[in-house]
Amino acid sequence: MDIEELKKLIKLVEKSEIREFELEEEGRKIRISKGENQQLSMPMHYAPQTHHIIPPAQISAPSFEGAAKAEEAGNKYHEVKSPMVGTFYSSSSEGTEPFVKEGDIVKKGQTLCIIEAMKLMNEIESDIGGRIVKVLPDNGAPVEYGESLFNIEPL
Amino acid sequence: MDKEKISALLSTRMLGRALLVVDEVDSTNALAARMFSAGTLADGMAIIAGRQTAGKGRFNRVWHSAGGLCLTAAVAVDGLIKDVGPLTLAAGVAVAKGLGGVCGRQFFLKYPNDIFSGKVSGKKVGGILVELKTGEGGRNPMLLIGIGVNLEQEFFPQELAKTAVSLRQLGLSCGREQAASAVLNSLERQLDALKNGGLAQMLDEWREMDCTLGRMVSVKNIAPAVEGIARGIDGGGALLVETADGMRHVTAGDILFGSG
Numbered sequence: 011m012d013i014e015e016l017k018k019l020i021k022l023v024e025k026s027e028i029r030e031f032e033l034e035e036e037g038r039k040i041r042i043s044k045g046e047n048q049q050l051s052m053p054m055h056y057a058p059q060t061h062h063i064i065p066p067a068q069i070s071a072p073s074f075e076g077a078a079k080a081e082e083a084g085n086k087y088h089e090v091k092s093p094m095v096g097t098f099y100s101s102s103s104e105g106t107e108p109f110v111k112e113g114d115i116v117k118k119g120q121t122l123c124i125i126e127a128m129k130l131m132n133e134i135e136s137d138i139g140g141r142i143v144k145v146l147p148d149n150g151a152p153v154e155y156g157e158s159l160f161n162i163e164p165l
Numbered sequence: 166m167d168k169e170k171i172s173a174l175l176s177t178r179m180l181g182r183a184l185l186v187v188d189e190v191d192s193t194n195a196l197a198a199r200m201f202s203a204g205t206l207a208d209g210m211a212i213i214a215g216r217q218t219a220g221k222g223r224f225n226r227v228w229h230s231a232g233g234l235c236l237t238a239a240v241a242v243d244g245l246i247k248d249v250g251p252l253t254l255a256a257g258v259a260v261a262k263g264l265g266g267v268c269g270r271q272f273f274l275k276y277p278n279d280i281f282s283g284k285v286s287g288k289k290v291g292g293i294l295v296e297l298k299t300g301e302g303g304r305n306p307m308l309l310i311g312i313g314v315n316l317e318q319e320f321f322p323q324e325l326a327k328t329a330v331s332l333r334q335l336g337l338s339c340g341r342e343q344a345a346s347a348v349l350n351s352l353e354r355q356l357d358a359l360k361n362g363g364l365a366q367m368l369d370e371w372r373e374m375d376c377t378l379g380r381m382v383s384v385k386n387i388a389p390a391v392e393g394i395a396r397g398i399d400g401g402g403a404l405l406v407e408t409a410d411g412m413r414h415v416t417a418g419d420i421l422f423g424s425g
Contacts, residue, residue, distance in 0.1 A: 094249060097387055097417035126417045128250040128277040128402060132297040150388035
């Protein structure tokens with residue numbers, strides 16, 4: 011199973027009524043469980059509702075984060091990722107121009123989009139100067155934590 | 166707005182201890198954002214304005230602020246924020262409880278955090294817009310919790326009159342300073358409780374004030390749009406909407422009463 015298949019699987023479980031899902035193939039075991047009554051352990055540091063758990067016994071199997079990094083190595087562009095689970099908005103309000111379009115030159119610190127979760131608006135700024143090569147999510151689409159939002163060619 | 170009076174009424178540890186009171190500003194959230202960029206926004210700082218010239222709600226919607234309470238509380242967050250949803254619900258509970266305390270009556274919440282005057286046919290008394298600012302160079306990100314409360318408006322423009330109401334129109338007069346300090350006191354208590362593992366209790370408090378429950382809602386500004394009957398909130402704070410295609414867990418978009 012590659013990282014794309016794993017991402018699809020996580021999304022499927024998230025959207026379904028399934029609480030827990032376990033899969034064993036080729037000596038690797040993947041368990042996905044949805045927490046219902048999770049507590050907040052750190053100040054303002056919230057546990058995601060969906061936990062991606064790889065049991066310790068399968069520690070040599072590539073983790074979700076590790077695989078994402080490997081995938082990154084194949085991408086020659088700088089990736090701006092979502093810092094939270096939410097909805098992607100390309101403009102500040104309906105019917106207005108998007109913050110950025112493909113081909114635009116952006117400065118470091120320039121607002122690229124808004125990610126919203128439960129009326130918390132998170133303005134995502136570019137952490138690099140460059141040219142927008144690709145805007146990945148559609149306007150109004152749900153995005154996951156760590157999902158790539160923009161590919162930027164550093165200038 | 167009397168700054169000294171607000172300070173005297175505060176029972177907080179941090180929130181509002183650094184207090185900036187201005188007569189007029191474009192919006193308290195916008196001013197807070199500029200101060201954050203300039204590195205002058207302290208953790209726990211509160212900004213209160215007598216009037217906003219460009220007050221904004223979600224998606225830059227204009228809010229009729231003359232006679233209202235315009236307040237932004239800045240709260241630093243440590244670490245990465247993966248799921249901040251419960252925090253916006255907690256802010257709603259805090260404002261509803263704070264106002265309820267000074268006014269001596271109960272307020273209700275429309276998902277996620279609009280403050281309503283009644284459970285069934287209530288109008289909007291207040292709204293909350295939370296923005297997350299990420300700091301450059303390893304600075305902690307900061308939440309700007311923007312709170313607008315309709316305090317002393319005698320009337321609203323026609324397009325708002327159907328949906329908005331002020332405390333004065335409800336026959337309640339609690340004083341601007343009392344309202345401001347009550348909101349800050351309540352907000353700090355609620356955020357502290359949330360930090361200390363009080364998620365389940367906060368969600369229960371939210372459910373007690375829920376005026377969305379059992380009503381037909383349509384959720385706009387998300388793709389695809391959702392329409393169905395509101396069935397409360399789940400353990401993570403998402404709104405449950407029973408649709409023709411099954412139960413949906415909604416965490417974004419505009420929740421409108423009625424079918425759209």
